[in-house]
Amino acid sequence: MSHGGNEHVGGPNPLISWLFTTNHKNVGVLYLVTSLYFLVVAGVLALTFRLQLSEPNNVILGPDAYNRAMTLHGLFMLLWVTTPLGAALANYFVPIQIGAKDMAFPRLNALSYWLYLSSGIVALSSFFAPGGTADWGWYTYQPLASLRYSPQIGGSMMAFALLLLLASTTVGTVNFIVTIFRLRAPGMKILNLPLFSLGWLATNLILLWAFPAFMAPLILLVTDRLLGTVFYTSAEGGPLLWAHLFWFFGHPEVYILLIPGLMAVGDIIAVSGRRAVYAKPAVWVALLVASFQSWVVWAHHMFQSGIHTGLREAFNITTELISIPFAVIVIAFLLTLVGGRIRITTPMLFALGSLALFIIGGASGVFNSSVALNIGLHGTFWVVGHFHYTIVGGGITGLVAAIYYFWPKMTGRLFSETLGKIHFVVHMVGFNLLYFPMHMLFDMPRRVYTYVVEAWGPVNMVITIGAFTFAAAWALFFAILFHSLARGSKAPDDPWDAAPYSLEWNIPSPPPEFNFPHGIPSLSPTGKISWITTNGASPSEHSHPHLSPWPFIVSVGTSLIGVGLFMSPPMTVLGLAAFVAAIVGWAYDDLKDRFKVVIEAIGEKWPFERDNNFSLGMWTLVIGEVALVGPIFSGYVFARANSLLTGFRWPAPGEVHPIELGLLNTIILTTSGLTATLAYLASKKGERGRTVLSLTATLALGLAFLGIKAFEWWELHAHGITFGTDIASSFYYVLTGIHASHLLAGVLVLPYLILKAHKGGYDGGKAPGIEMFAIYWGFVDIVWLFIFPSFYLL
Amino acid sequence: MVELLTTETIWYSLFWFYLMAAVTISALVFGFMTFVVLRYRTKSRNPAPSDPIDEDFRLGVSPKRGGVIPVLVIVGGLAVLFFGLTLSTFHANEVMEDVSHSGDPAPLKIRVEGYQWGWIFVYPNGKKLDGELIVPVGKAVQLEITSRDVYHAFKAPDFKIMKDAIPGRLNYAWFRAVEEGEYLVQCYELCGVGHARMIAKIKAVDPGTFQNWYTS
Structure with a gap:
């Protein structure tokens, strides 16, 4: 692929x-390439089961194969395709649109990608594991997904792959939030951003909560499957514990999938109509409101599970209300075009098409929100039709529009408009033939490999024909892109006449390595773009300090650990060695200051002018950590409340966990919080000796805590209290285990900080490393202050 | 004779109400969309630089574009619509939820147990049927639904009743068959390889036949 950055990477x-x-x-x-590859994989899987479902009592796929194909299709399309496809375009264009030369943490950005690829590889290899992969549907209901009912190794591999993917995304989220808040060009206020970047910011604000919140139930699932805890098999936890935690993530996920495409559509509409976005502040407020609302709608996925009527009615209302901000956005986009001069191009056709499909998906969603109608619609093909209209129609079709829109900039090549328009027609015909008839099957259960009701046959046949037509549209899409790469005529810098609207159309196609050859972009209060020329703020393009092998090697190590853990122990050892080597190499690069990040000194940083990139990054990560630990604590509360109903006797204070030891550890940890703070204060004053001393004290206290913790675990084991003894011991081990591993991570970083401080690395009074550590350590302390009373005192 | 209340008639009348609202609103939006695109479409590739439209077209927020009034109209309009929809939903839900609204003072109470992969129906007198539920026409039937192993979902689509069958929990639903015949029961939550075949039937028979069978 001819690509701009590539020529200069050297x-x-x-x-x-x-x-x-x-x-x-x-x-x-x-x-982009990886997510489109996964899209093809998951799409082909869908074709196999559409073939199977085309007639009643078909025998192309058996129930085993069907369940695996359907599960992988769902997981991949949602998590490995749609979100990363948005991330692909965001990685390329958000830094340009905000006026930055690169991301705030370029190596972490590479790490996000390589972890994403690793997770995909682990997930796909689970398909070939003995007994097959996960076959329980993407929402992994319990106890079907427990070891008892689904013992296959591939299932555990899939859970592990999901954890990896979530880690990758969380790293990316922190990076984007810091980048968008702190690396904007002078004059570039948040509201000045094009809708795509604005939407990506909103998406990341949701991602920051949602993905770690998904890690919580997954960790419990992995420990259930690997260590024998009883979160989902005991009566106190059980199926509903999973369902609540899963949907708490699962519904916000929908908006994560939707917003990037929808907001790209907004930009394309504005550019094609040559009009400023109508009521842009309202669009932004609507996005934020929807982000918050997305946290209070999850139980509408559980309307039939027997939760309290009043609760269901409340969720009915919150679910209806979330359609209002999206209605505001859609209408604002249409009003944008009023009085414009609309040019119908391929991206514009897809943009309008996407909007139309999303309107239908939104309308059918209102039906589902009704507690009464939901009785008839839940678990049927109606729902399948509905969410494909929103995600494939609103999200993916919008991203197709965005790929066409951005393509000339990324490749420097134009594509054939005629072929693009033919593609649009095939896409829309295939899409509607595929998903619209599903609404007529509102009595047919979803996720069945076959059906006996003859009357459902003809509609299913139409759906399958639609599926193949839609697949043909994708083949055509890829052909058009390849054709453009091979034969496309050279693209001008500004093929859509969009230069006044967004920065990327003011730079060459494809853009040079550091994006802005004319200088630092800046924005006047009236939105005029100008260029500040300074004396070479960017490093020479021939040196290459921006290459780093470590993100790649970290991820290779992680995939080896992942696959090896389930298939071959030596592989795990090899992976672990690669992982450790890469981390050490990364730290060594930092110690020697070998890797240069390209960041302009001037810019718009509201509202985080007083922070630095590192501290903001750590604060952001801590929010993500809260979203991880919080749901586990909610699970603890849920299980304790349930134990009153089931008659399980929760151990009395002091009965299992000695209060004295807990208290001792609390004192040790709070003291270490104090020494960590002292280290930070000393480093700010540039006092080398006191910094080293305080850090060393923190290390000693951290080790002492871990020692006592290990002793407590040892004692418990000696008394026969293991992971799976009961729900109380499961929660104790997992929560203290997560806490201890966080502490251990901090303890492992400390020697590096001590070494760097000792060598005078922080003498200048600037010690972002220590500041980050102090924030992190403080968070770990606070988590303990929740754990201590929960298990020792209550 | 007064027509007996059934869950499916309540459901369908609510469904048509929602459908009417959805079609009307979608038609309005699609009409507006089509109008705007056709009305403001152009083929000229080179806009005049002095065109007043272009002043507005730039990075950032345009002070000229966008009033509060349209936003308030959308928010207000939808809020009113949803208020109407929600009230009728809650009313329908209350009736569909609670067997006391069936008008039958002594509904037939059946325990439903889902298992991998089938349905067992237990009658108050201890009679037990696997894969078939026999009920008398006209009688309200209350179901107490649970599972013996994994998460299932009980649904009889003809009656528009559904509840998840969850191990360790009891969920309730009611229905009434007004015509003799056989009706489909199926599991609507993925529960393993036998999910698609987790089918049973409800057989509605006349009350006399039922009584003979039940007491035999």
């Missing part, structure tokens, strides 16, 4: 430069 070997790249545009291209 290095003797183009393969190495792709593997070790940290440039946001290259990472974007990697994301």
